[in-house]
Amino acid sequence: MNTEIIGRYIDVDGHRLFMDTAGDPSGRPMICLHTAGKHALQWRFVLPYFAERGYFVVAPDLPGHGKSLLKDYVPIDSIHVYAELVWKLCGQIGLKRPVIMGCSIGGDIALDIAAHHSADIHAAIPCEAAARTPTYPLAALERGLEDSGVPSFADQSYIGGIAASGTRALPERVAEIAWTRRLGDPRVHYNDLKGWIGHDVRHLLAGIACPVAVVWGNEDYYLPYELIKETVDGIPNATLIEMQGIGHYPHIETPEFNALVERFLASIA
């Protein structure tokens, strides 16, 4: 099985999008969605693992992130807008009944897709995400929307990456999280966070028909357990995968993540 990660481009709704892909295109499709302001590189430990197990894995850079261009250069500040764009991408590249996985805002996007298209997806795996995520301080967010309000953005992001990783995260993975957080445009990052705090799909949870696994690191200080519990309790067929000593980046912090997700997918096969 070829597990090499291969990049390609596609135009969706006027955005020129980059995506990493791995695996046989005839395999079961899986979409992986990155965190605020970041890019598909975050999934480099996940793509080969699932490609080797028969999945066709696609990790796009959302518009304005990584190597994806943004239509009209106006950053997107809505989780639902991202979700519908990702859903359109799935259609354009012919992904039938995909597994939708994402972390942080990517997890919120996965939940939004599940909330609106659950009959047409195999499963959703939101990581460090919830039905609502009003957890970022508004004053910091407003400052971040202006470049002059966030001096030393790269340093701030770097330190935030170290702080948001759990105590059981592998040190070399924490170093990678911190380094990759240095990259990107703060305006895009903070518009993503605007989407994060505005996201709320609680009224749609009861209608989610597909299996959902919510992955939560118990050291993620961006997401209190109460919001996770509210989400899991609200979805008819939901499972909580709790990871002790893990923070906001479970898919990068530890290789254990892949096996836990694989076990969930095997349980619903």
Next chain:
Amino acid sequence: MLDIEQLAARLNEHPDFMSSGKYFDGAIQLEIGNDRIWIKVFMGRVILATRQPPPFGYTFCIKGPLEHWRFAMAGKKNRLHEAVVTGRLKVEGNTIEYARISRAVYGLSEVMHAMAQADGQALGDLT
């Protein structure tokens, strides 16, 4: 009580503090419960650390009750950033400057954390 002479000496050897603070001329105040420490920083070096803050104030201050400093410093992991993000500790004054020298503040937190780990009494009531 935090040994402020040792704190200053260690900051003046910390690469992140020296590098990020290289383009800074100001004062950082720490308010650890009732303990007040005023640290004058000029171009990446501490030139004075005192418990008698001058009347002209500080550039920014990191403050909070002892229990929250204990949360930030007494455990195995340095949780100062987390304590600020979650509102346990407050940053007052010029928060743009606080953000601009983020890595120097991180260096400060690393030194304080290391001192707390090495000596349970280093931060006084924190332990």
